[in-house]
Amino acid sequence: MEVKLKIWRYDAYSGDRELRDYELEAPEWACLLDVLDLIKDQQDGTLAYRKSCRMMICGSCGMRMDGRAILACKERMKPIVDRGHVPVISAMGNMPIVKDLVVDMDPFWSKIRRMKPWLEPGYDEVLERERIVSQQQMNAIQKEALCIMCGCCVSECNSMESDPEFFGPAALAKGFRFVGDTRDQASIERLEDYNDEHGIWDCTRCYFCNERCPKGVDPRDAIAKLGAESVKEGIDRDMGAKHAKWFVKSAETTGWLRETELVPKTQGIVAAVKQTKFAIGLAKKGKVPPPIPPHVAADVGESRALRQLVREQGREGAQGIIQGERGLARIEHTDAGGARRDAPEVTPGEEPPKAEG
Ligand code: SF4
Ligand code: SF4
Ligand code: FES
Known part of the structure; x- marks a missing residue:
């Protein structure tokens, strides 16, 4: 198929910015990342972007297509070509651009680190046997655990746009992944920290992070859960x-x-x-x-x-925030670009609802 696209090129050293047109032959199965590879290989070796796994696992290839954050390896080009559309590709938002489609993720990682993204079991001795966690207990954090730290949610966060210090959707989703883990014994300290200035209550509830997350993590829901847990624990100073x-x-x-x-x-x-x-x-x-x-x-x-x-x-x-599995359906590839919003909410371990008729 004949693919046309425009890419915002940027050089941080010179400050030069330019929207360049590209046109090339690509196989019908190509995703955006394949097309970028072809451009780099055949037309312009200076094009910079990140990639690794090519299968929506590593979180490296976050960028924007027509102004919305996507994973380049998830975005199939065929439906776009069929529509005759010429997409505009640019770097993610809310992070400084290093070159072309590569952003500086340092601020992102420092916020993730602040969440202390590891279990605090509250004991030092080695247990005689493994600690069993039930499926039901894991269900409470199963969506948050899907995060691949691509930064797509951060790119679209309205609150971060006005306050770059805001912890942001990815870090807070990571925070709930540990607050909600029954093995963690530091949830109160964590909640105290996440309630600080620039913390959970600075989210404007625009839901763009839920909308854009390519893995169905629904970070805004995680922030709502952190808020609900804080109030339940009497941490309500904000x-x-x-x-x-x-x-x-x-x-x-x-x-x-x-x-x-x-x-x-x-x-x-x-x-x-x-x-x-x-x-x-x-x-x-x-x-x-x-x-x-x-x-x-x-x-x-x-x-x-x-x-x-x-x-x-x-x-x-x-526990009062519904935890469904519809998010998982968004991971699937479809001709519509991966989103299957009509999929029913299913709680893991339960039978999916029967189709009518
Ligand atoms: S929450 Fe979703 S969009 Fe945000 S970093 Fe994780 S996987 Fe990416
Ligand atoms: S819902 Fe909150 S965290 Fe998510 S994008 Fe909007 S302001 Fe940011
Ligand atoms: S290359 Fe790994 S998520 Fe796209």
Whole structure:
């Protein structure tokens, strides 16, 4: 097939940047990485990009196609060629470019290291026999354990764009991989650390990391689990945690979000007093419902029953966040580019739902 593509070339030494056109013959089975190899081999040996495994395992070939982060070895070219589309290839975002499609991953790795990505078993002696972890216990972290540290999620993270110090989706997903591991005895220390400035509560919940992760790790879900675990353990000093707690309290007591009380409950009384002028302005426009008596939804009983169910089932903390296996389906190659979003959620160990009809 005849493949056309454009590549943003960049030289960090000279600062030169140029969008170059390429046109070449490639076999129909070629993925983007194969095409880059052909270009480098036949047309331009100076093109720089990273690769290793060629099978979505090593995480080396992260880059952007038409502005979205992808793995070059996962992206099949045939459907793109069939559409007559000419994709634009560029380096990942949120990381400094070294040359062409190669970015400096040092900031990425330093954040991963900060998560202390190893088990802290809490004992020094050698056990007489191996410690058995049940399938159910591993299910809690099975998605996070799929991370190949490609950086695609970091490339797309909105919060990192405004605050490069934000720990970021990959590091926090790695953090939950250990917080959620029953063999780890340092989860409280870890949660304390991840609740620091630039930590879990700085995520804007844009879900771009879930959208772009080529391995179905769903890092935003991991961050939600870290938040839920923190609140469960009483680590709620951050405004984000207080905010989340008030949402739950509001829903449980009235079935609504009691917005008028949100500022004092989240930022504290002093900060709320400072906002008085703004609040009066809102009140004049009818935007502030009187907090007393609180408006209670007609079916508030359902909301309270749900909360009770969460308590009875012990689903406070990370257990309350649904952990499915749909993410795994995204690893599959399809003609649509690998994503099979219609695949049903299946909890490992359970039968998949029967097809209708
Ligand atoms: S979470 Fe996904 S996108 Fe992010 S580094 Fe891991 S595999 Fe890559
Ligand atoms: S959901 Fe949070 S971590 Fe994920 S990309 Fe958005 S801001 Fe970043
Ligand atoms: S080359 Fe290893 S993930 Fe693409």
